Amino acid sequence: MAEIALVDPRPKVVEQDGQHLIQGWRCAECNYAITQEVPRCPECRGGMKVSYFGPTGTVHGSTTIRVRVPGQQHPYSLAYVLFPDGPRVLVHTPGDTPLPLRSTATLTGLTENGEIAAQRDGERV
Numbered sequence: 001m002a003e004i005a006l007v008d009p010r011p012k013v014v015e016q017d018g019q020h021l022i023q024g025w026r027c028a029e030c031n032y033a034i035t036q037e038v039p040r041c042p043e044c045r046g047g048m049k050v051s052y053f054g055p056t057g058t059v060h061g062s063t064t065i066r067v068r069v070p071g072q073q074h075p076y077s078l079a080y081v082l083f084p085d086g087p088r089v090l091v092h093t094p095g096d097t098p099l100p101l102r103s104t105a106t107l108t109g110l111t112e113n114g115e116i117a118a119q120r121d122g123e124r125v
């Protein structure tokens, strides 16, 4: 049986000058932003170039998960964060309360499970 190579589908987080950023791609023709590497822009078929998004974005939606998941501290909260002129990314946020809609959140790195982490601006961990 052939082995199947597993690829982590989560967006990549990089640290630059003490800030955490999402490494993604942007179309050189139409400016379309995406977090997964693709050979051509899904909108216009233009060429893609590496681009960085964040560290701060606007909360587009948020919820708290109370279901127990093996290896996952619970409850935990998730939020969709929309980066300016960039993609929307699902992040884990601390605490058991969803982030308010349209509040701002900043990337803080990765959780111990490798999930993208962010916190509401002005909130202490």
Ligand SMILES: [Zn+2]
Pocket (backbone or CB within 6 Å): 027, 028, 029, 030, 031, 032, 041, 042, 043, 044, 045, 046
């Ligand atoms: Zn394009």
